[in-house]
Amino acid sequence: MSAAPFLAVALMCAGAFFFLAGTIGFLRFPDLFTRLHALTKADNLGFGLIGAGLAILSGSWAVAAKIFLIWILLLISASACSLLVARGAMRNGIQPWRKP
Amino acid sequence: MLTYFYAAYASMAAKFSMGLHDAGAFLRRLAVLAGLWWILDEGRMDGWWFAPAIIAGALLIQYVLPAAESRWGWSAVGALRFIPYFLKQSIHGGWDVSRRAFLREISLDPSMFEYPSRLSNPTARLFFTHVISLLPGTLSADARGNTIRIHALTGAEPELRASAELLEARVADLFGETLASEARS
Numbered sequence: 001m002s003a004a005p006f007l008a009v010a011l012m013c014a015g016a017f018f019f020l021a022g023t024i025g026f027l028r029f030p031d032l033f034t035r036l037h038a039l040t041k042a043d044n045l046g047f048g049l050i051g052a053g054l055a056i057l058s059g060s061w062a063v064a065a066k067i068f069l070i071w072i073l074l075l076i077s078a079s080a081c082s083l084l085v086a087r088g089a090m091r092n093g094i095q096p097w098r099k100p
Numbered sequence: 101m102l103t104y105f106y107a108a109y110a111s112m113a114a115k116f117s118m119g120l121h122d123a124g125a126f127l128r129r130l131a132v133l134a135g136l137w138w139i140l141d142e143g144r145m146d147g148w149w150f151a152p153a154i155i156a157g158a159l160l161i162q163y164v165l166p167a168a169e170s171r172w173g174w175s176a177v178g179a180l181r182f183i184p185y186f187l188k189q190s191i192h193g194g195w196d197v198s199r200r201a202f203l204r205e206i207s208l209d210p211s212m213f214e215y216p217s218r219l220s221n222p223t224a225r226l227f228f229t230h231v232i233s234l235l236p237g238t239l240s241a242d243a244r245g246n247t248i249r250i251h252a253l254t255g256a257e258p259e260l261r262a263s264a265e266l267l268e269a270r271v272a273d274l275f276g277e278t279l280a281s282e283a284r285s
Contacts, residue, residue, distance in 0.1 A: 018194050025201030033239060033251045034208055038197050040233050045194025062143030069139060079230035079240075086241040086251065096241075096251060099209040 008053040015049030018042045031097035032089050036082040047074050129158040175276040182274045186231070193236035200253070209254045215264050217246050224275040228268055235267065 022042025029035045051071050055064035133154045200207060219225045229248055232240045238260065242249040252260050272279045 018198055021194075021198030021201045025197055028201060028206060030206065030208065031210075033241060034210060034253060036233075037237070037239050037251075037253050038201060040239065041190075041193040041197040041236070042201075044190050044234050048190065060143055062139055062141070065139040066142060069136075075234060076230065079233040082233050083229065083240050083243070086239060087243070090242045090249065096210055096212055097208075 004056055008056040010053075011049045011056070012053035015046045015051075015053065018046035018049065022046060032094065033086055033096045036086055040078045040082050043078055044075055047071055126158060129161055130155065133157050174274055178270075178274040178276060182270050185270055186234075189235045193234065196236050197253075207254070211252050211255075211257065211260075212241065213250055213252070213257050213260065215248045215250050215261065217248055217268060218279045219268060219272060219275075219277060221275055221277055224271055224277055227275070228271045231267065231271065232264065238264065 025038025051067040237253045241251040
């Protein structure tokens, strides 16, 4: 039995951990801007790791390339959405949270 | 198959009076679209009856978006240098934000600063604005013209500026652009 499935499962567990951490950060962080930080960073890494695991399990270069393209699209949408949300907040005068 | 492609190209070339220069761009787009088709089809080769649509797509891009070519210049060597840097920083950023999420006391000291970008290529600047949000501790909160407003989770402004400058230099390298070297205060 090869080590590849174990590596894939380890990568996907790590990815799930970062998704969980991103969600907990989203709930616990104090304001809109810091919450956006939690979502963009944790999802970038979380999906990257889950995608890497799935790509190994698929055993196909074409499927791996497709998962990679999905990751790129996810990165573009995550950063574009966070810019639009943060910009909307800025231009409507929402003040970022400061350390008390 | 090749004869078929050649015939398709020849008829299009006659119709749109394309020169040799256009032929190179056309072949490049054809290769990119065929590669994308291969990926979307997950490597199966039974979908190739769709080739005429790929050719039509290649031509459509060429004639509907004539300005796209010049704005997407990027350097392959720059990309080879950029990708490992981006992956390393992504891991760092994800780890950093996860650590803060799980800490009993939320340890954040957010700040906001304006960063005037030296990138002249609008596509490179847009790319830079987006990558800031994906890397550790920084988020693009607004962008007007050259100026990007960056929200930082924590850290002192001089260090944050220095890391933004490093990223900007990497993006300039990726797009094959030379940054104006004058020092900023």
